[in-house]
Amino acid sequence: MAGDFDRLAAFDPLAAGAAGEHRRYLVVDAFSDVPLQGNALGVFLDARGVSSEAMQRLARELNLSETVHMLPAEAQGDCRIRIFTPTRELPFAGHPVLGAALVAGSALERDAVVLETGAGLVHVELTREAGRVVFGRMRQPIPTWRTYERGAELLLALGVERSGLPVEAYTNGPVHVYVQLDSEATVGQLRPDMGALADLGEVCVSCFAGSGGSWKTRMFAPALGVAEDPATGSAAGPLAVHLSRHGRIAFGEQIEIRQGAEIGRASVLHARAEGSPERIERVEVGGSAVIVAGGAFVGA
Numbered sequence: 001m002a003g004d005f006d007r008l009a010a011f012d013p014l015a016a017g018a019a020g021e022h023r024r025y026l027v028v029d030a031f032s033d034v035p036l037q038g039n040a041l042g043v044f045l046d047a048r049g050v051s052s053e054a055m056q057r058l059a060r061e062l063n064l065s066e067t068v069h070m071l072p073a074e075a076q077g078d079c080r081i082r083i084f085t086p087t088r089e090l091p092f093a094g095h096p097v098l099g100a101a102l103v104a105g106s107a108l109e110r111d112a113v114v115l116e117t118g119a120g121l122v123h124v125e126l127t128r129e130a131g132r133v134v135f136g137r138m139r140q141p142i143p144t145w146r147t148y149e150r151g152a153e154l155l156l157a158l159g160v161e162r163s164g165l166p167v168e169a170y171t172n173g174p175v176h177v178y179v180q181l182d183s184e185a186t187v188g189q190l191r192p193d194m195g196a197l198a199d200l201g202e203v204c205v206s207c208f209a210g211s212g213g214s215w216k217t218r219m220f221a222p223a224l225g226v227a228e229d230p231a232t233g234s235a236a237g238p239l240a241v242h243l244s245r246h247g248r249i250a251f252g253e254q255i256e257i258r259q260g261a262e263i264g265r266a267s268v269l270h271a272r273a274e275g276s277p278e279r280i281e282r283v284e285v286g287g288s289a290v291i292v293a294g295g296a297f298v299g300a
Contacts, residue, residue: 022296023050023058028099031231031259031267033134033288038267039231039260040292041099042067047082052089058297059084065226066096070104077116079104086225088202091118092173094233094285098136101126102289105133119173137270137286140237143172150200154179157196158207160186165246170238172283174204178242181209184216188262198222206235212249215239217259230260231267237283240271251275
């Protein structure tokens with residue numbers, strides 16, 4: 001009956017004063033200006049009093065590629081954030097920083113915010129339209145890099161014969177390993193052996209193709225609980241460094257990175273690396289974001 005369904009539709013157990021703490025959270029779609037695209041992020045607005053174990057359980061419950069817990073600042077930031085995948089904590093990740101910056105900038109009514117992460121302070125400049133934060137550009141940690149020592153195993157796990165550039169690992173918190181393929185179609189057709197990739201350990205494998213200012217990527221990190229990521233902000237900056245170091249683009253040139261189409265979460269990232277092959281001076285990554293949902297956990 002219609003009256004019964006109206007009662008069902010109005011049901012709100014959280015408003016009824018259920019016992020225990022309410023831990024409010026938002027869901028932000030990062031690296032997209034379209035709701036239900038991009039990379040979804042859980043943002044818990046007040047993690048004071050929440051243990052590390054509970055933070056990890058909440059991240060596993062949401063089961064998004066990352067979840068952020070926001071805390072009061074301890075240094076020179078506007079707030080501190082802790083970032084969790086479904087299986088572990090990360091010192092830094094790109095789409096959590098972008099999503100948390102959008103939330104902080106919206107709440108504090110600021111056009112720039114500084115977030116305290118496990119990898120240090122991250123500055124994010126924000127752009128507004130009609131008073132709403134719609135875009136952020138973060139200054140990322142400068143990555144270190146090395147030749148990836150398990151390159152042959154990685155290529156075998158991906159089912160490809162070679163990489164157009166050296167297979168190198170970049171660290172800016174997570175460890176990102178890059179494999180260049182011969183075309184965007186080849187990137188889209190990848191069917192990697194997830195078990196073999198997981199056996200390589202906690203690395204993020206980015207496969208890419210393109211030219212000039214336009215690149216397509218896919219990122220796999222099954223050992224971190226993320227089979228395929230819709231948008232990997234922490235990988236975008238090192239990709240710009242990788243391409244610049246090897247002469248595929250000029251230092252200071254901005255690239256557009258498209259990711260996530262194969263899993264129905266189309267994303268667009270923008271990245272730029274400034275400096276020289278001998279010394280990277282600045283790495284920036286930007287993208288759109290939009291708040292799409294909210295809720296609360298009881299007793300967490």
